[in-house]
Amino acid sequence: MVSIEEKIHAEIDMNDPSHMARCAQLAMVLEVAAHPKPGNVDRDHDFPDTTFEHFLASAVGTYPVLEEAARSRTGAGALIRAAAEESLRWQRGGNTHFGAFVLLIPLLMAAGSDTPASDIVRNTTSEDAVEFYRAFSIANVRIDSVPDFDLGESNSSGRIREEGIKLFDLMKLSADHDLIANEWVSGFERTSRCADMITKKADTMSINDTIVCTFLRMLAETPDTFIRTKLGREKSIEVSERASDVIKGSRDLASIKSEVHEFDERLIREKANPGSTADIIIGGLFVALVKGLRV
Numbered sequence: 001m002v003s004i005e006e007k008i009h010a011e012i013d014m015n016d017p018s019h020m021a022r023c024a025q026l027a028m029v030l031e032v033a034a035h036p037k038p039g040n041v042d043r044d045h046d047f048p049d050t051t052f053e054h055f056l057a058s059a060v061g062t063y064p065v066l067e068e069a070a071r072s073r074t075g076a077g078a079l080i081r082a083a084a085e086e087s088l089r090w091q092r093g094g095n096t097h098f099g100a101f102v103l104l105i106p107l108l109m110a111a112g113s114d115t116p117a118s119d120i121v122r123n124t125t126s127e128d129a130v131e132f133y134r135a136f137s138i139a140n141v142r143i144d145s146v147p148d149f150d151l152g153e154s155n156s157s158g159r160i161r162e163e164g165i166k167l168f169d170l171m172k173l174s175a176d177h178d179l180i181a182n183e184w185v186s187g188f189e190r191t192s193r194c195a196d197m198i199t200k201k202a203d204t205m206s207i208n209d210t211i212v213c214t215f216l217r218m219l220a221e222t223p224d225t226f227i228r229t230k231l232g233r234e235k236s237i238e239v240s241e242r243a244s245d246v247i248k249g250s251r252d253l254a255s256i257k258s259e260v261h262e263f264d265e266r267l268i269r270e271k272a273n274p275g276s277t278a279d280i281i282i283g284g285l286f287v288a289l290v291k292g293l294r295v
Helices: 004-011 017-033 052-061 063-071 076-090 098-113 117-122 126-139 156-163 167-174 179-186 189-201 207-221 225-231 233-247 254-270 275-290
Strands: none
Touching: 017 052, 017 063, 017 098, 017 207, 017 275, 052 076, 063 076, 063 098, 076 098, 076 126, 098 117, 098 179, 098 275, 117 167, 126 156, 126 167, 167 179, 179 189, 179 275, 189 207, 189 275, 207 233, 207 254, 207 275, 225 233, 225 275, 233 254
């Protein structure tokens, strides 16, 4: 007689949309649970209006949208907007995962179709751009202006349709100063590198330490968009330089634990939270999990 465990295992399809969606959920949960993760919400500390539980609720509540993304070949903008809406239906902490959704949706679409994510994003339409504009308003995301186009303009949707501006075109306008937009334009190079780093470190570290060390390395290499938008370019560079000092020469998290805690406390005091770097970690975790990483 076949056991229930054997039956379930036999029915699992690694390319099944349900499997892909769970990889995305687990990526979001693992990222927020990792600690000490300097400047961001984790299992040890919350922000005044956004808590650890808000992130968990968002990751769990958006499952239907994540699964639909893995079944879809088009409609990235509407899926990002739907994920933002669904996230807010399940928690009252505001924008928890908007940047992560912008990364995960095309990655899910690619993983579910064996189509490169770079092709998925290049084939977006002006309707995707309009839906993305709506998603910004829903999530109340802080943004920087870009040359020739401002997502804050009241007539943006009409102009997007009139000029046939694709969502990929919007990303190109922001790619020089926005980490997530740059991923779309660069073929998700940083996300892929992050996934490789996570996979390699996970051979010798716990998943928690792997995530924290990878987070510090990615932050050290590239100033964080969220900090830049909130506190300015110089501050974002300063934070990256501090991260580089903390991680320099380290072999594991234990050897720099006190420095990481000190860095974390300082960023929390300064309200300098590297949210975009956390989004890259989520993207990297998703890719690593789809490729077989297990916790």
